[in-house]
Amino acid sequence: MATQRAHKAARLMISPSVILLLAWMIIPLGTTIYFSFLRYNILTPPASWTGFENYYYFLTDPAFIPALVNTLVLVLGVLAITTIGGILLALLLNMEFWGQGIVRILVISPFFVMPTVSALVWKNMFMNPVNGLFAHLFRAFGLQPVDFLSTLPLLSITIMVAWAWLPFATLILLTALQSLDSEQMEAAEMDGAGWLSRFIYLTLPHLTRSITVVVLIQTIFLLAVFAEIYVTTAGGPGYASTNIPFLIYNLSLKQFDAGMGAAGGVIAVIIANIVAFFLMRAVGKNLEL
Amino acid sequence: MGQITLENVAKSFGEVEVIPPLDLTIEDGEFVVFVGPSGCGKSTLLRLIAGLEDVSGGKIVIDGSDATQASPAKRGLAMVFQSYALYPHMSVRKNIAFPMKMAGIDEAEQKRRIDSAAKALNLTDYLDRRPGQLSGGQRQRVAIGRAIVREPAAFLFDEPLSNLDAALRVGMRLEISELHNRLKTTMIYVTHDQVEAMTMADKIVVLQAGRIEQVGSPLELYRNPRNVFVAGFIGSPKMNLFTGAAAVEYGAETIGVRPEHVSVSADSGKWKGRIGVSEHLGSDSFFYVEDTGLADAVTVRADGEVAFRHGDEIWLTPAEDKIHRFDKNGDRM
Ligand SMILES: Nc1ncnc2c1ncn2[C@@H]1O[C@H](COP(=O)(O)OP(=O)(O)OP(=O)(O)O)[C@@H](O)[C@H]1O
Ligand SMILES: [Mg+2]
Numbered sequence: 298m299a300t301q302r303a304h305k306a307a308r309l310m311i312s313p314s315v316i317l318l319l320a321w322m323i324i325p326l327g328t329t330i331y332f333s334f335l336r337y338n339i340l341t342p343p344a345s346w347t348g349f350e351n352y353y354y355f356l357t358d359p360a361f362i363p364a365l366v367n368t369l370v371l372v373l374g375v376l377a378i379t380t381i382g383g384i385l386l387a388l389l390l391n392m393e394f395w396g397q398g399i400v401r402i403l404v405i406s407p408f409f410v411m412p413t414v415s416a417l418v419w420k421n422m423f424m425n426p427v428n429g430l431f432a433h434l435f436r437a438f439g440l441q442p443v444d445f446l447s448t449l450p451l452l453s454i455t456i457m458v459a460w461a462w463l464p465f466a467t468l469i470l471l472t473a474l475q476s477l478d479s480e481q482m483e484a485a486e487m488d489g490a491g492w493l494s495r496f497i498y499l500t501l502p503h504l505t506r507s508i509t510v511v512v513l514i515q516t517i518f519l520l521a522v523f524a525e526i527y528v529t530t531a532g533g534p535g536y537a538s539t540n541i542p543f544l545i546y547n548l549s550l551k552q553f554d555a556g557m558g559a560a561g562g563v564i565a566v567i568i569a570n571i572v573a574f575f576l577m578r579a580v581g582k583n584l585e586l
Numbered sequence: 587m588g589q590i591t592l593e594n595v596a597k598s599f600g601e602v603e604v605i606p607p608l609d610l611t612i613e614d615g616e617f618v619v620f621v622g623p624s625g626c627g628k629s630t631l632l633r634l635i636a637g638l639e640d641v642s643g644g645k646i647v648i649d650g651s652d653a654t655q656a657s658p659a660k661r662g663l664a665m666v667f668q669s670y671a672l673y674p675h676m677s678v679r680k681n682i683a684f685p686m687k688m689a690g691i692d693e694a695e696q697k698r699r700i701d702s703a704a705k706a707l708n709l710t711d712y713l714d715r716r717p718g719q720l721s722g723g724q725r726q727r728v729a730i731g732r733a734i735v736r737e738p739a740a741f742l743f744d745e746p747l748s749n750l751d752a753a754l755r756v757g758m759r760l761e762i763s764e765l766h767n768r769l770k771t772t773m774i775y776v777t778h779d780q781v782e783a784m785t786m787a788d789k790i791v792v793l794q795a796g797r798i799e800q801v802g803s804p805l806e807l808y809r810n811p812r813n814v815f816v817a818g819f820i821g822s823p824k825m826n827l828f829t830g831a832a833a834v835e836y837g838a839e840t841i842g843v844r845p846e847h848v849s850v851s852a853d854s855g856k857w858k859g860r861i862g863v864s865e866h867l868g869s870d871s872f873f874y875v876e877d878t879g880l881a882d883a884v885t886v887r888a889d890g891e892v893a894f895r896h897g898d899e900i901w902l903t904p905a906e907d908k909i910h911r912f913d914k915n916g917d918r919m
């Protein structure tokens with residue numbers, strides 16, 4: 298498609314889908330922004346114009362700063378666990394061993410469990426201070442069981458979410474590992490590079506692209522973690538496990554306040570963009586975009 | 587130093603024996619070429635020497651010490667791969683420096699060796715590029731540079747030129763030969779191109795199905811091929827091989843005569859045929875002669891001035907002292 302004519306034709310051909318996609322995005326975003334300037338409670342219509350009042354109340358809410366911090370801690374914590382764990386698991390799965398196929402399927406399977414279900418399983422079967430597996434383990438070693446969800450709420454949620462996302466990271470990194478040229482590895486071996494040097498100088502650089510993809514895709518979803526919090530800690534104790542999506546839910550939907558919800562949504566979009574910007578700068582340096 | 591001895595070295599992949607036990611000695615400073623048809627085990631043999639594959643039996647001795655169980659890095663050999671196997675995310679300079687960095691050689695010495703290798707290989711202007719930004723020939727030179735700086739006991743090349751175009755191949759062939767003359771380091775070179783084998787080697791090892799068919803200097807192999815396989819494999823164009831009446835006349839099962847050892851005439855000679863295809867290269871002419879009753883086509887090489895055309899009648903006479911005779915088993919008589 299190097300000629301002018303081909304370019305013109307191509308533009309004409311794709312224009313319907315581009316227009317549709319734009320409308321698809323712009324209309325909801327536009328309505329959200331419009332609603333965010335209204336005092337609009339669904340139970341008590343009609344709506345009236347308030348300007349930035351919704352934003353003011355959202356940003357000055359005592360839970361906002363803790364929620365922002367919690368969101369970042371949750372995102373970064375899960376990213377760290379899943380990328381490091383994903384690399385290790387991928388390295389392991391890339392080796393040849395008996396029962397490889399079954400083990401691979403087992404490793405992938407957490408991804409198919411929906412967040413509400415996995416959170417309930419974690420809450421009741423593992424982290425429950427009386428009947429949970431961890432409680433039994435602690436007691437078996439003569440230790441006092443820990444009530445994870447009330448003493449370490451954010452860590453508990455981080456673990457649950459990381460468990461759900463580890464397969465995704467592993468899968469992407471495993472496919473990347475499989476495309477690593479074995480002759481390069483052999484050349485490095487002949488060049489006197491040990492296992493660790495080969496990992497640092499060959500494997501890791503080869504994986505950077507995939508790591509970037511894993512980080513970016515996961516960030517989008519991790520900024521919006523909700524179900525795990527809703528079914529386990531409900532944001533508590535206090536604000537200890539409230540993140541931005543949960544705060545939006547608390548401040549608006551619980552009170553049927555559509556205006557406040559819209560303002561929270563716009564703020565979440567802005568935060569997501571800021572986080573994405575820094576992530577792209579940090580990891581995306583290696584990505585030739 | 588770089589003397590390599592293989593004693594009864596064998597290799598099987600599972601049930602399949604790719605290399606039956608073989609013995610081979612490679613002297614220090616020799617340029618040895620492994621040549622043979624595709625799939626005959628050349629790469630496998632090279633990888634056994636490099637230590638990238640474990641032997642199924644036998645012993646590999648490098649410079650007098652048993653290296654059979656030594657790791658690739660410990661054997662002091664450098665390998666140039668067919669795919670070059672450069673590290674794609676490192677600059678040319680870092681690629682060349684990598685083995686030295688792994689060996690813990692100090693920076694100043696690294697720089698000195700990189701500069702001298704880059705100069706020798708015409709890479710000075712490309713040191714800061716990535717492999718992806720280089721042509722095939724340049725990549726090949728980087729791979730060679732990476733091998734040189736280690737100052738190995740021997741170089742191993744696995745079909746290093748097969749990804750290059752014909753003109754570049756001739757150029758690189760000369761460069762590698764020059765490199766060998768300069769460094770005087772042992773080199774083992776794998777190829778299936780018998781022209782490369784003939785032009786570069788001090789010693790050619792002809793392999794077939796993992797067996798060594800013959801070991802010798804290029805001219806030895808050309809003059810005295812030990813069996814039909816070597817006779818047909820070494821030399822370009824191929825030796826003409828005849829069976830049947832023509833062979834019986836010489837008391838052999840098969841006879842062979844090289845295209846350059848057949849003289850041509852328009853009216854008299856030993857065998858009569860018709861020109862199928864004639865190729866005039868200026869310096870030489872090649873005729874593919876049909877209807878001789880000897881073989882489908884007999885290849886003949888004549889002086890460039892000899893003018894026969896398609897369909898012409900032609901008489902062929904072999905040089906009697908250049909006829910190779912082989913027995914029922916294909917061995918030389
Ligand atoms: N890892 C392996 N597992 C099983 N069989 C193998 C393996 N590597 C090579 N072989 C077999 O060993 C034989 C020799 O292979 P090798 O690569 O040494 O051939 P080669 O002479 O280098 O051929 P080419 O000129 O095509 O490179 C082949 O028949 C091949 O199928
Ligand atoms: Mg090969």
